[in-house]
Amino acid sequence: MDRGGGMLMYYRRRGKQQTLKVWRSICTACLLLRDMLWCGTVTQQTAHKNTMVICVLGRYLLKSSLCSRSWCRKSSLYSAGHGFQPEEIREKLRAFPGGAVDLLTQGETGLAVLTVNNPSRMNAFSGAMMVELEERVSQLESWTQGKGLIVRGAAGTFCSGSDLNAVRAISNPQDGMKMCMFMQDALTRLQRLPLVSVALVEGRALGGGSELSTACDFRLMTPDSVIQFVHKHMGLVPGWGGAARLVRLVGDRHALRLLGGALKVDPELGLRIGLADGVLEEGAPQDGDEGAALRQAEEWLSRYTKGPAEVIRAAKRVVSSGRELPLTEALRAEKEVFGTVWGGEANLRALAGKTKHK
Numbered sequence: 545m546d547r548g549g550g551m552l553m554y555y556r557r558r559g560k561q562q563t564l565k566v567w568r569s570i571c572t573a574c575l576l577l578r579d580m581l582w583c584g585t586v587t588q589q590t591a592h593k594n595t596m597v598i599c600v601l602g603r604y605l606l607k608s609s610l611c612s613r614s615w616c617r618k619s620s621l622y623s624a625g626h627g628f629q630p631e632e633i634r635e636k637l638r639a640f641p642g643g644a645v646d647l648l649t650q651g652e653t654g655l656a657v658l659t660v661n662n663p664s665r666m667n668a669f670s671g672a673m674m675v676e677l678e679e680r681v682s683q684l685e686s687w688t689q690g691k692g693l694i695v696r697g698a699a700g701t702f703c704s705g706s707d708l709n710a711v712r713a714i715s716n717p718q719d720g721m722k723m724c725m726f727m728q729d730a731l732t733r734l735q736r737l738p739l740v741s742v743a744l745v746e747g748r749a750l751g752g753g754s755e756l757s758t759a760c761d762f763r764l765m766t767p768d769s770v771i772q773f774v775h776k777h778m779g780l781v782p783g784w785g786g787a788a789r790l791v792r793l794v795g796d797r798h799a800l801r802l803l804g805g806a807l808k809v810d811p812e813l814g815l816r817i818g819l820a821d822g823v824l825e826e827g828a829p830q831d832g833d834e835g836a837a838l839r840q841a842e843e844w845l846s847r848y849t850k851g852p853a854e855v856i857r858a859a860k861r862v863v864s865s866g867r868e869l870p871l872t873e874a875l876r877a878e879k880e881v882f883g884t885v886w887g888g889e890a891n892l893r894a895l896a897g898k899t900k901h902k
């Protein structure tokens with residue numbers, strides 16, 4: 545990667561402040577050297593040699609800072625330059641109360657269940673629930689023993705998008721953009737969690753609810769469920785990152801059909817286009833047992849999260865970087881993650897035993 549490319553990548557990922565700090569110290573050192581040359585305290589040759597040292601040192605500082613931090617650390621998509629003031633947006637959203645986003649973490653299994661809980665509104669997201677969603681994502685970012693996450697809706701239905709009462713109140717462009725950036729940021733951080741995530745889609749996943757489902761690694765659907773990007777009927781397009789993720793999930797043509805046609809995706813269509821990864825057995829939930837579908841989802845997810853947390857989390861990290869980064873950067877991110885498990889407890893334990901992969 546050339547110096548310019550390295551700097552650009554560094555700037556993009558690590559934020560203006562840090563980049564400027566490193567550049568400032570490099571410039572200060574060069575100016576100091578220039579003054580020493582002018583007043584004759586150093587020879588031209590020494591000054592030239594030291595300038596090279598400063599540049600090499602500065603490049604090393606940038607590179608080592610870049611390589612020593614995980615690329616997907618909780619960096620926001622947006623900054624103040626984009627008009628993204630998180631605290632101001634949270635205050636505005638909290639003005640629209642109702643419902644909750646509940647989180648249950650199970651220490652012994654390493655699985656967590658996040659429930660969109662606003663059943664009287666078909667689990668529509670009130671403003672306050674958007675803030676709670678971000679808070680739950682922050683909690684999950686700090687849950688170092690986590691391996692898997694199930695995202696579901698209460699009362700047998702997934703989520704019907706934004707609460708239309710709130711949407712009507714923030715329908716001006718400025719507030720709409722702020723809600724858009726807030727939810728894009730929260731759902732991108734959810735997708736990047738080092739947890740294997742599943743959206744358990746029961747009932748309806750509409751609008752923002754369909755977008756929420758795309759922020760999970762997998763989608764399991766109950767037999768009668770529907771995922772529908774209804775945005776066209778609202779005179780909209782996705783705004784929570786759902787379009788960008790949908791193209792990566794099903795390809796541009798299927799994505800265009802789902803958005804342009806506001807098609808109802810049932811489990812059969814979902815499996816066919818790759819939006820759904822599994823259909824729960826007929827009869828879930830049995831006898832009104834709301835937990836049946838959740839138990840099936842937990843059983844399904846446990847197949848992919850059995851094993852040491854550090855290894856499962858590393859697997860999600862290398863897939864995330866492969867999914868999002870250009871090849872060279874993905875390989876470098878993979879190297880970073882590989883370094884965290886190579887010679888680790890699980891690796892050494894496996895080497896000590898006679899592991900046979902029958």
Ligand SMILES: CC[C@H](C(=O)O)C(=O)SCCNC(=O)CCNC(=O)[C@H](O)C(C)(C)COP(=O)(O)OP(=O)(O)OC[C@H]1O[C@@H](n2cnc3c(N)ncnc32)[C@H](O)[C@@H]1OP(=O)(O)O
Binds near residue numbers: 774784
């Ligand atoms: C970027 C995302 C985008 C945005 O933010 O702009 C959006 O997500 S916009 C919202 C997109 N979602 C919708 O348009 C869904 C609207 N709701 C429905 O289509 C239906 O309610 C349905 C199909 C989900 C369920 O229909 P059903 O007949 O089974 O039930 P009801 O319609 O009687 O609903 C029960 C109760 O829930 C209220 N409800 C449902 N969805 C919402 C919502 N999104 N916001 C607010 N309230 C909602 C509905 O009004 C009923 O309440 P009630 O007081 O009994 O009228």
